[in-house]
Amino acid sequence: EIVMTQSPATLSVSPGERATLSCRASQSVSSNLAWYQQKPGQAPRLLIYGASTRATGIPARFSGSGSGTEFTLTISSLQSEDFAVYYCQQYNNWLDTFGQGTKLEIK
Amino acid sequence: QVQLVQSGAEVKKPGASVKVSCKASGYTFTSYGISWVRQAPGQGLEWMGWISAYNGNTNYAQKLQGRVTMTTDTSTSTAYMELRSLRSDDTAVYYCARGVEMATTTLGYWGQGTLVTVSS
Numbered sequence: 001e002i003v004m005t006q007s008p009a010t011l012s013v014s015p016g017e018r019a020t021l022s023c024r025a026s027q028s029v030s031s032n033l034a035w036y037q038q039k040p041g042q043a044p045r046l047l048i049y050g051a052s053t054r055a056t057g058i059p060a061r062f063s064g065s066g067s068g069t070e071f072t073l074t075i076s077s078l079q080s081e082d083f084a085v086y087y088c089q090q091y092n093n094w095l096d097t098f099g100q101g102t103k104l105e106i107k
Numbered sequence: 108q109v110q111l112v113q114s115g116a117e118v119k120k121p122g123a124s125v126k127v128s129c130k131a132s133g134y135t136f137t138s139y140g141i142s143w144v145r146q147a148p149g150q151g152l153e154w155m156g157w158i159s160a161y162n163g164n165t166n167y168a169q170k171l172q173g174r175v176t177m178t179t180d181t182s183t184s185t186a187y188m189e190l191r192s193l194r195s196d197d198t199a200v201y202y203c204a205r206g207v208e209m210a211t212t213t214l215g216y217w218g219q220g221t222l223v224t225v226s227s
Contacts, residue, residue: 001169034213036152043202043217044144044152055207055215087152091212094166096142096154 002026002090006099012107015078021102023071023088032092035064035073038101039084047086048073078104109133111141111203111218118224119193126189127221129203136184137161142212143177143188145199146220153199157212158186193225 003026013019023033031051036044046055048064051071061076075082083106088099114128129141143155156167158177165177176189186203200220207215 036214038152043204043220044214046207046213046215049207049211049213049215055213089152089154089212089214094157094212095168096157096212098144098152098154101151 002097004088004090004097004099006102010103012105013078014107017078019075019078019104021073021086023099025069025090028068029090029092031067033071034089036087037084109216113218113221116222121225121227123193124191125223126187127201129186129218131184137181138209139205141186142204142214144202147199195225198225
């Protein structure tokens, strides 16, 4: 099983600032990496897939980068609605796994 | 528009089985697979498995092998997830989801979730 490790577990950032979230895979997943946002009581929302492709309707302030084992989700200027939990997911081998999540909270 | 509508909440005793349904609409059902993801209270997302709605091929998380079965009914565009020998740590919200692209599990469409509570 490919283990996905996200860091940090919690990130405190002020509105308007930049947030950088990391995700590491225990072995290469090529670019088969997605990012999701989840708010309390809601289903996850797909933000990024293919490591860097924004899903339909996702604002340009969200960007993804990386390949192989190291990935980054960057939110360029945080809005109030961006404070949530973020998960990465690898889908490289039809045995997907999620990271444990990063909680993005207001500083 | 793509919609995935799941069955209602369930309460089960330890050792029992549960079967959750996921009715799809707004697209050609057999063109996309369905994934199942669960989330225990206050915990993260756990991928459970995937089924091709085209040919019924499945992939299951190793942890659940032998206890989970995913099926589809193409006549009603419905996917099912059955989990047997339930334990208290199976208490979770269970989601079905569909990829944004064919033959991938980039989960852009989600059901509303079904709470399964396992308690004696």
